[in-house]
Amino acid sequence: MNINTKQNNTKESNLYNNILLLSRKKIFYTKFHLIDSFQNRIHLIFILFSFIFIKGKSNNKKNNQNPFFQRLFDLLFKRIELNMREIGYGDALVNKKMKLLVKTFYNILLDSEKYKKNSPELKNIFFTKYLEFSSSTKTANNNLLRNYFDKYEAFCFDLSFNSVLKGELNFNYN
Secondary structure (H helix, E strand, O other): OOHHHHHHHHHHHHHHHHHHEEEOHHOOOOOOOOOOOOHHHHHHHHHHHHHHHHHHHHHHHHOOOHHHHHHHHHHHHHHHHHHHHOOHHHHHHHHHHHHHHHHHHHHHHHHHHHHHHHHHHHHHHHHHHOOOOOOOOOOOHHHHHHHHHHHHHHHHOOOHHHHHHHHOOOOOOO
């Protein structure tokens, strides 16, 4: 492995770890009342990653960064696979779940590409489609969650592409 590959892996790992930290914030499970489950966390990670991938796609026309995003994609799914094996899932179940997760990620990515143009109602439907809430007041929680992701999406698109490549993601929701 050459030095450039090690540096790139570090960059992807930094970005992955920063998104992982965002997905573990208490606000999702307290204020937004998401169920703290393995599937919900993965879907939340997918949503957080999707805006970064869309940012990368919009900048890829100027900068050929496909290798970075391919490595990021590979890292994301490799870590999920390792986590499932650590939980105790067997080979057959891991393979089955990984196929479903890749399909879900692409669906979230496609839905996220339209996110900015969607009405508040369609954004709320997006969240109820992919995330499970623990309370019966889903609409109110969706509005709070929608506000969070409206700000997160704007933050991602304001990031410099170098920040993305360096794995810098310092999003603070107020």
